[in-house]
Amino acid sequence: MEPRVLEGLLEELTGLEQLSVWRDPADLERFSRDAFDYSPVLLERLRSCRADLVVRPESVAAVMAVAAVCARHQVPLTLRGAGTGNYGQCVPLEGGVVMVMTALNRVRAIEADSGVVEVESGCLLKELDQSLGAHGRQLRLLPSTWRSASVGGFIAGGSGGIGSVRWGFLRDPGHLLGLELVTLEPEPRLLRLDGADAEALNHAYGTNGILTALQLATAPRVPWQEVSIDCDDWGDALQLATLCQRSALELHLCTLLDRSIVDRLPPWSGPAGGRHRLLLLVAPDGVATLERLAARSNAIIVRIGAEAAHRGNGLRELSWNHTTLHCRSAEPGWTYLQMLLPQPEQALIEALRVDWGDDLLWHLEGVRHWGGARLAALPLVRWRGVEALERLMAQCRSLGAVLFNPHVLTVEDGGLGVIDGDQVAAKARFDPKGLLNPGKLRGWTG
Ligand SMILES: Cc1cc2nc3c(=O)[nH]c(=O)nc-3n(C[C@H](O)[C@H](O)[C@H](O)COP(=O)(O)OP(=O)(O)OC[C@H]3O[C@@H](n4cnc5c(N)ncnc54)[C@H](O)[C@@H]3O)c2cc1C
Numbered sequence: 175m176e177p178r179v180l181e182g183l184l185e186e187l188t189g190l191e192q193l194s195v196w197r198d199p200a201d202l203e204r205f206s207r208d209a210f211d212y213s214p215v216l217l218e219r220l221r222s223c224r225a226d227l228v229v230r231p232e233s234v235a236a237v238m239a240v241a242a243v244c245a246r247h248q249v250p251l252t253l254r255g256a257g258t259g260n261y262g263q264c265v266p267l268e269g270g271v272v273m274v275m276t277a278l279n280r281v282r283a284i285e286a287d288s289g290v291v292e293v294e295s296g297c298l299l300k301e302l303d304q305s306l307g308a309h310g311r312q313l314r315l316l317p318s319t320w321r322s323a324s325v326g327g328f329i330a331g332g333s334g335g336i337g338s339v340r341w342g343f344l345r346d347p348g349h350l351l352g353l354e355l356v357t358l359e360p361e362p363r364l365l366r367l368d369g370a371d372a373e374a375l376n377h378a379y380g381t382n383g384i385l386t387a388l389q390l391a392t393a394p395r396v397p398w399q400e401v402s403i404d405c406d407d408w409g410d411a412l413q414l415a416t417l418c419q420r421s422a423l424e425l426h427l428c429t430l431l432d433r434s435i436v437d438r439l440p441p442w443s444g445p446a447g448g449r450h451r452l453l454l455l456v457a458p459d460g461v462a463t464l465e466r467l468a469a470r471s472n473a474i475i476v477r478i479g480a481e482a483a484h485r486g487n488g489l490r491e492l493s494w495n496h497t498t499l500h501c502r503s504a505e506p507g508w509t510y511l512q513m514l515l516p517q518p519e520q521a522l523i524e525a526l527r528v529d530w531g532d533d534l535l536w537h538l539e540g541v542r543h544w545g546g547a548r549l550a551a552l553p554l555v556r557w558r559g560v561e562a563l564e565r566l567m568a569q570c571r572s573l574g575a576v577l578f579n580p581h582v583l584t585v586e587d588g589g590l591g592v593i594d595g596d597q598v599a600a601k602a603r604f605d606p607k608g609l610l611n612p613g614k615l616r617g618w619t620g
Pocket of ligand 1: 385
């Protein structure tokens with residue numbers, strides 16, 4: 175940014191109330207990063223991107239004031255929750271201002287009858303879930319980063335996670351029931367959208383509106399029980415995972431890890447033992463059924479106990495991308511992929527095992543996809559360069575997997591590859607100059 179523009183911007187921003195401003199190089203660096211280093215491709219692409227200023231508003235009024243200043247100076251504004259995203263979603267590709275939303279964190283209301291919650295976007299999911307607990311409710315979906323991530327970042331950048339086995343994905347109709355947003359204009363507007371209009375801002379990487387509050391559906395609280403099941407044979411383990419999903423069990427998590435991944439998990443995760451492992455969160459009345467199903471498969475079941483009985487890490491922190499995190503901590507040379515597997519799954523897995531051997535370690539997650547029980551995969555991939563990665567992805571697609579590429583920057587390329595006209599139209603309405611998180615919405619050509 176030109177020094178003259180930066181000075182003008184700084185002067186206006188430092189004069190605002192309920193706003194912290196940072197310009198120290200270490201802070202600029204810190205707030206310009208997320209967990210994109212899981213991808214060697216993104217690491218290369220993003221390592222030099224840096225904000226010119228970082229601000230943190232404490233009220234909706236302060237958010238509006240920042241939006242007005244950025245719009246008047248025509249400066250890019252990139253929103254940041256807790257910065258735990260994996261695809262550089264909150265990295266300011268063109269510099270400018272990064273706005274950290276975590277001080278806007280109030281739970282505004284929880285409806286007694288329906289459990290619908292209205293919460294400010296910077297609220298951490300852990301705190302939100304705690305507040306819901308006091309009302310006998312819980313979040314339907316959580317990322318495995320639920321202790322540190324914000325609800326706004328989850329809606330704008332996440333997709334699903336713990337709870338997806340029962341509730342599908344964030345963009346399924348019925349999770350996001352409405353929202354409040356601030357537009358990026360010289361005279362910003364504070365708007366409320368209903369569930370239908372809100373969809374265009376769901377998983378749009380903060381490119382088409384500043385979310386200040388969300389209305390979300392919640393679920394009755396269940397005292398989840400942690401259970402692990404070990405199998406000698408991969409085929410048995412896969413069959414058991416499918417059986418668990420199709421039985422009359424209330425599940426919150428159904429993770430299947432290849433034995434080579436189990437061996438790479440931290441010591442607190444349980445004994446290594448050289449077996450494939452299923453990790454389950456199940457309602458108390460389902461534990462006996464799991465024991466019955468495990469006995470049929472000659473599997474070893476461990477009733478770990480109530481999730482609420484311990485405060486630290488639990489099975490949640492061994493699932494979804496936390497599995498990737500642990501393997502990368504053990505050996506940094508791993509990256510990963512994300513895909514929905516075709517049914518039956520085993521043919522694809524076998525074909526890839528033959529061609530990729532120990533360079534591809536299988537991690538599956540039970541999910542609900544348009545009402546049906548499916549398996550998603552987040553396999554660990556040993557990094558052998560871009561060409562090998564492209565070849566692997568092409569092979570996965572040719573075998574029928576739907577790939578969600580975690581090595582790309584735009585909303586569209588990380589999803590189904592197609593431009594969502596509603597997302598682009600929302601950007602035209604709420605960010606007409608294209609200043610919000612530039613470079614992340616491929617469909618925006620304005
Ligand atoms: C180990 C690990 C495990 C993970 N597991 C999962 C998982 O299970 N499921 C999953 O979906 N994701 C997962 N993620 C990705 C990420 O942690 C989650 O999506 C998380 O919810 C993001 O929240 P955040 O507050 O960190 O958002 P950030 O990373 O700060 O932001 C994410 C996106 O949201 C935008 N944004 C943030 N706040 C706002 C706002 N107020 N208005 C508009 N846009 C905004 C940002 O610009 C950015 O594009 C994982 C990541 C890691 C590193």
